[in-house]
Amino acid sequence: MPPIGLGEQQMTNRVNSQVETNVSKHDCGMMTEICNFCQALYWRNELNSSNKYTKCCRDGKVRLPNLAEAPDLLKELLTNNSLEARNYQQHIRSKSTSWQ
Numbered sequence: 001m002p003p004i005g006l007g008e009q010q011m012t013n014r015v016n017s018q019v020e021t022n023v024s025k026h027d028c029g030m031m032t033e034i035c036n037f038c039q040a041l042y043w044r045n046e047l048n049s050s051n052k053y054t055k056c057c058r059d060g061k062v063r064l065p066n067l068a069e070a071p072d073l074l075k076e077l078l079t080n081n082s083l084e085a086r087n088y089q090q091h092i093r094s095k096s097t098s099w100q
């Protein structure tokens with residue numbers, strides 16, 4: 001939200017002045033590290049001060065129940081190759097947000 005009283009041209013100038021054009025690419029590499037408890041993937045530099053990866057399940061202390069199976073209609077729409085199912089799969093995000 002622009003500050004009150006800031007015109008469109010001033011806003012454009014402000015945005016343009018914040019754009020950095022000479023930025024070097026940052027590469028974290030591949031996620032090669034794996035939690036021994038839940039198999040979550042990590043980048044090497046995500047080690048905590050104890051040299052562990054614990055942001056996923058805190059060394060296996062957090063365990064989530066398996067997800068419930070989807071209702072038949074949803075399962076069909078997610079897995080079938082019918083025209084209706086393909087339409088659903090292509091627009092799943094907008095359909096999901098419209099139900100909220």
Ligand SMILES: [Zn+2]
Nearest residue numbers: 035038056057
């Ligand atoms: Zn874990």
